[in-house]
Amino acid sequence: MESPTPLTESDLLDLDAHWRALNYLAAGQIYLTGNPLLTEELRPEHIKPRLLGHWGTCPGLNLVYTHVNRVISTHGQEAVCVWGPGHGGPSVFAGAWLEGTYGELNPDVGRDAAGMGRLFRQFSFPGGVPSHAAPNVPGSFHEGGELGYSLAHAYGAALDNPDLLVACVIGDGEAETGPLAASWHANKFLDPAHDGAVLPILHLNGYKIANPTVLARLDEDELDALLRGYGHEPLYVTGSDPAQVHRDMAAAMDTALLRIHEAQRAAREGEERARPRWPMIVLRTPKGWTGPDEVDGAPVEGTWRAHQVPLSGVRDNPDHLRQLEGWLRSYAPGELFDGEGRPVDRVLACVPRGDRRLGSSPHANGGRLVRTLPLPDPEKYAVPVDKPGTRMHEPTRVLGGLLRDLMERTADRRDFRLFGPDETASNRLQDVYDATDKAWQAATEPTDEHLGRHGRVMEVLSEHLCQGWLEGYVLSGRHGLFSSYEAFAHIVSSMASQHVKWLQSARDIPWRVPVAGLNYLLTSHVWRQDHNGFSHQDPGFVDHVLNKDPHTVRVYLPPDANSLLCVADHVLRTKDVVNVVVAGKQPCFDWLDIGQARAHCARGAGIWEWAGTERPGSRPEVVLACAGDVPTQETLAAASLLRTHLPQLSVRVVNVVDMTRLQPDEEHPHGMTEREFEALLPHDVPVIFAYHGYPWLVHRLTYRRAVHPNLHVRGYKEMGTTTTPFDMVVTNDMDRYRLVMDVIDRVPGLAVRAAGVRQEMADVRQRHHAWIREHGTDLPEVEEWSWPGDGR
């Protein structure tokens, strides 16, 4: 068919009945704690003690719910919805309740009068459900509490889901945010052959909390130009007459579906075509549509006053109460529900069946679909290590081999992707291009490399898009890894918080099935910003993440290439967590062979006997602890200096891979017991800890430990610029010479005995400062250094 068939009168009545029922159920959730079917006159005691909720956005969301239902039912289209507008909870709970999924998952909130009563009461009620499309909402994989990420999530879910339609309602408030504004261009990365479709529905109801929205106040031609400039063909649905809007919306949805299917058909049959100009819908309906027109003489419907609770005085103000009753009865609940509160047939006519229902789609409860990744054995990529610290590798480049093979093994399944802001090669993961391309649907030039229509490496210069895509991809049941410059992970700090909060909340919802871990590889890290300088130095993303739910967050700092392989192998198997892996891309000494790395990473922290001078059976006089590749290098160099200069000193070297091991076991599931901790870091021995990031993080993780008063931490302290790697560690007082000085300062009795050694160390640092200003390079003795593992 070339143009859609108009709605019949009967279809129209069906759709309108469904929509009215949703509107009734949404308003009921905001107001009622009793008398859900209005079987009696509305009295103050039927009204909730605290009126919380946002009516303004609901009628529009309800309209979309109704019409997506219609498209699923009429065309057999598989679909999920992303509900961008904030506080849309009443609509989506209503939709799921009406289609039956809510009651199936929560049997005490079934599709009858008692269930309706509980549905109303639980909304925004202590111990009940929140006002957003939170994990409690069947069919949701996007909470929308923080605005900006709906469209990126929608694209993430559409990737590698060729039969799926992801309808995405974008509020015109959300459309002002940066992440949403960037997301429009995601259509340049969507493969019509292997991916599903995203149908953006820009809901111009005109207002935010207290202001008009920018997009709603553009001239029509300006808005049209903007949306075409974004690469879309806009279809407009405008009005406030329900019948007309239903007709136009049905036609727009059908037209959109036709265009989508045609673009997909062409691509899948191998026709050479330009990038599709995907359809989108602009839905312009009044804010708070069908709600109170005026309250206390001020206009409400169609203004920002409809944003939250339009009638706020209903418990005390009889006029408001009567107005509320009139409003609720305007939906004619008696025609929509039978005497037992069950929706009548007409209301349910558009509702799909079984897992085609929006609230029941497995794509919105991705754990139902996720499959274990066919991970290759890390051993295959391991670098040989006969003696620690004699050869160097770039850890991320070594990991690239494993990722390449994983890409190859998932070529048919297409359930693993890499995400990154234009940095996959810069981060040395380019071996993956042997197995797949970078996704790219825009124009190409002969000089381009590794760009392909069917690629599974997602590169765009927007951390927000990378994160949003990955979240959508993972929450819909697939796997991925986001590689980023360490400092710029802060750009998505807030998104990471929201994802952790989603996972934490979902854990308490029995029907939510665990999804794959969300994996960060933070590289190009703080110590190696040789030419990027100060603006690119920030190791604090880890601090941010560790403020969050300990059951959900994990932080790993593998010290070398083989341990990065083991950590990657681990995190790619995890479920329902956020893993932050920090690893360098620059050449780094190999310390552990793959067997040692596996054992060490499994423990998360351990003594490197071969690096210390501790005598068996005795206690160490000092512990050198380290976490991170550069701190490990400096620590082992310090250990080596100590062995040379103070051979009698009993030194223990401890390396930490999993930072949460430092926490008490009652605070983090990976935390060590006090006994385990004591065996590693005895309470009465000074510990010099070289840590990759801000030193106080180690204090905050260990403040309850008995050793804490003996703990002296070195790390990054916001000092640095464009300089050499060694100058960076000197500038931040984490260099090998400083660590040796710290040992001498802290071990009782050494201050006098080792005063000469201390002076010698201070002299080298002095020489360094002079040399680097003159030559711009490091002291030859540092450049030529290697850990003398062979001396042992």
Next chain:
Amino acid sequence: MESPTPLTESDLLDLDAHWRALNYLAAGQIYLTGNPLLTEELRPEHIKPRLLGHWGTCPGLNLVYTHVNRVISTHGQEAVCVWGPGHGGPSVFAGAWLEGTYGELNPDVGRDAAGMGRLFRQFSFPGGVPSHAAPNVPGSFHEGGELGYSLAHAYGAALDNPDLLVACVIGDGEAETGPLAASWHANKFLDPAHDGAVLPILHLNGYKIANPTVLARLDEDELDALLRGYGHEPLYVTGSDPAQVHRDMAAAMDTALLRIHEAQRAAREGEERARPRWPMIVLRTPKGWTGPDEVDGAPVEGTWRAHQVPLSGVRDNPDHLRQLEGWLRSYAPGELFDGEGRPVDRVLACVPRGDRRLGSSPHANGGRLVRTLPLPDPEKYAVPVDKPGTRMHEPTRVLGGLLRDLMERTADRRDFRLFGPDETASNRLQDVYDATDKAWQAATEPTDEHLGRHGRVMEVLSEHLCQGWLEGYVLSGRHGLFSSYEAFAHIVSSMASQHVKWLQSARDIPWRVPVAGLNYLLTSHVWRQDHNGFSHQDPGFVDHVLNKDPHTVRVYLPPDANSLLCVADHVLRTKDVVNVVVAGKQPCFDWLDIGQARAHCARGAGIWEWAGTERPGSRPEVVLACAGDVPTQETLAAASLLRTHLPQLSVRVVNVVDMTRLQPDEEHPHGMTEREFEALLPHDVPVIFAYHGYPWLVHRLTYRRAVHPNLHVRGYKEMGTTTTPFDMVVTNDMDRYRLVMDVIDRVPGLAVRAAGVRQEMADVRQRHHAWIREHGTDLPEVEEWSWPGDGR
């Protein structure tokens, strides 16, 4: 004039000479450490030991530098430039050196051969200058190390600068970021009457590090639609023939200026017109233009290979060395500089004079312009407090009065603005609308309120834009306050980091004059998300900020309305710092009268004698410490309970306003000495500390204090949902009853003696849990509580 006059042949030669000189100087900075004028054959020892820098973007930036110079000189236009593309350092250092400002500010890098040599050598050299438009660059107020903020900064600088043109070069890589994508709509907030103009110059050189850019690969009509949809009239300059590009660029700049002046004239003469469609320029020139065409057989100019150092083997590869020499000589340095390395007249013909030079504009060194704000006396807005804890006020609403009057007092000066994402009224600051409007240039409706073309409250639903505007506004010499929901401050975590880094770096540059503090008011905070729930709970922005340079960051938690007034009065007077003020918008007990508040805030932390039971001359048995409005309320309630139930116990109450007071004085300039600290929190007395945010922050600030082992901190621990305020504190174990239990558990001997009281407290908490599930409200005994200050 209606259309611009074409360039004369002589003008063209002048401009090209300037541009070639910049290209030469840019390439020289990347490569040369000797032989700066190529007076001898180029040899390996003339080449820097480490080749760092980004050639690709330089020729385009140089072109803009040349043509902005021309516009300033020819039309007497006042202008500054924002250089968006990352790593554009070589261009802007070159521009400032060539015009003479660099040498005036750094006399050893003067405009002669020796200075040129130092200019080259210092670039990306240890101890030298970084590769971005960092504070070291005269004329820069936008570093561009992290991409995304150029256009927002440009708009911030243009606000209230009616005669200023802010040219803003936007790289097509940066254009993919969210913040930049959102910034295009900033033109809906620019007042042609009172603000200056922003001229966006979208530089489509086509490539990022390793990929083509999205915007460069759109069809021409799609790009044109997009830019018109953004509200601009695009002017295109495309080509690779320098003469043609010079002619087109000059014409485009002149046309743009004509249109800008016409729009400004109309607005300033009071003509009623629609929002101007401001001009912008699309500059499409090859990446690495005029650099090596091919290297080792692979195309370079016009591809992503030109991004960084096009010839990387020059020290070891004689072919590369010869190619570099040919490239450098192609600019004919002998024609551009005289024998002493001084630029010839032709090169300097387009350069403006004095402070009109880009590197010398006071707008780009805002401290030169900043004036002390005419702050009203806080006392005028103070709420009367006869007895602590008897009446309540909404602190931010009280602050609104002061801000209103500040708005009024700056009505003519126009050097103070409020910024916020649609939340000024939600955050209870709406009194400011008595003095000014919300800035709005798009269409209006009769139902709109407080929207105005000349308003100085900036509301847009983008934290990125608010932050970017404020940064640009402050760095160009004005004042402002950004009010945000506390949780969503994380959206701009990374921007805040970069601003702190800017200030920290600027402090070491003698010619940078201090600018006004950047002020955050974080409200709608974690404890009062009654209907927004879990997604809106995050007090961690403070943790993030406190990881940064202690000389630049300040954190204040005023406990009530009067103390908020005092803190606001203070932060609005600060220079070169970032102030984070956390204060509630909900009714909160008044504890301090304005005199007490002033003294308490000046100390930053102190004993509230009236709240405790400490006997004069004796030592307390326990300290109840608190920071933040809700923790203060619970702590004083706990103190009240203790007074009733354990009247013999000697309790000290300490309140902390300035969190950095907790740090040792050697770690933060506001830090207390150990002696001061001991006087407040004695090392041998248990301290129960109720803190607004994540409890471990207090541990991290105090881990060196003697009292630390005795410190027990309560705070937010990522627990919470849609519930009542009191349930939130119970859920997070920070409620008054829990604090009393903590006291009993920690004070030696109390466990047995006060077992009954402890049980009573536990019982109330138990009753609370049952009650709230049933009623959805708090226990009446909690709701009716007030601090019995009158009992003392």
